[in-house]
Amino acid sequence: MKIALLGYGKMGKAIEEIAEKRGHKIVLKVEEDIENYDLDNSKIDIAIDFSVPKAAFKNITTCFKQGIPVVSGTTGWLDHYEKAKKVCEENNTAFIYASNFSLGVNVFFELNQKLANMMKGLEDYSVEIEEIHHVQKLDAPSGTAITLAEQIIEKNPRVNGWQLDDAEKDEIPVYAKRVEDVPGTHTVTYDSEIDKIEIVHTAKSRQGFALGAVVAAEYLKDKTGIFTMKDVLADLFQN
Known part of the structure; x- marks a missing residue:
């Protein structure tokens, strides 16, 4: 081409x-x-x-x-x-x-949707997203983090939106960090008093x-x- x-x-x-x-x-x-x-x-x-x-x-x-x-x-x-x-x-x-x-991230998207569908009936778990990128990245949160949040919102009727940092009870907090020389790490966390479930994608390079x-x-x-x-x-x- x-x-x-x-x-x-x-x-x-x-x-x-x-x-x-x-x-x-x-x-x-x-x-x-x-x-x-x-x-x-x-x-x-x-x-x-x-x-x-x-x-x-x-x-x-x-x-x-x-x-x-x-x-x-x-x-x-x-x-x-x-x-x-x-x-x-x-x-x-x-x-x-x-x-x-990233082909790996797009597999991660599929896992995120399946997990969100499984977790939608478990009301004791709260969900949050963290993304870490290099300091040159201009937008926050990342588009990948927004996609992850939107997928969860689509699957879980108890979640009505997302917010950067401070979120209401029915919203997903998305935390964006900027660190030198980090291609990209995304973590979706479901947390309760009993245990915590996380899925993570870490890019090693561009x-x-x-x-x-x-x-x-x-x-x-x-x-x-x-x-x-x-x-x-x-x-x-x-x-």
């Missing part, structure tokens, strides 16, 4: 390394905002966006308008997600957004996120429509 990288920070460089090892070619590198770049869909098969929140919506929709499908892992811009889907559909192209492209993004791009190529990492995992497990 011929890939445009939207955002050429640490994640962009990790994606470049893995994509080239898998036989793909990086044909465009955008530092942040796509505005001053000339997009030619005859030279670009797909764009992978790990830019910044303020640039993501414009970057993504500009690609759609040129008929270029997009895989996006930028968080902090999702107020405009539905608009982006509409632009994608209007231009008959394809889109995958994920708060986390390579897992980068590999997942490239695998998602490989899945998306030549497709039309809106997809998720569930679709990508289902395809992997089927094969």
Whole structure:
């Protein structure tokens, strides 16, 4: 594939390394905002966006308008997600957004949903989420932590929302910590007076996120429509 990288920070460089090892070619590198770049869909098969929140919506929709499908892992811009889907559909192209492209994290999401479903009737347990990331991460809580919270809310009728740090009794407290050189750790904890249950995902490097993004791009190529990492995992497990 011929890939445009939207955002050429640490994640962009990790994606470049893995994509080239898998036989793909990086044909465009955008530092942040796509505005001053000339997009030619005859030279670009797909764009992978790990830019910044303020640039993501414009970057993504500009690609759609040129008929270029997009895989996006930028968080902090999702107020405009539905608009982006509409632009994608209007231009008959394809889109995958994920708060986390790590294949391991997406297995973790599946475990989180199953555990939430099991715990919904056990009223003695409170639930909380903690995420730890590197100090360069701009948004808090992480998109992954928000996804985990939303999954629990969907499964448990006793939970009505989430809040960063201070939460009401029927809300999930989400704690965000920033520590130097931590790729990402997410912990979901169910606690009672009797015992505590935790599931944890710890990223050891950015390579897992980068590999997942490239695998998602490989899945998306030549497709039309809106997809998720569930679709990508289902395809992997089927094969």
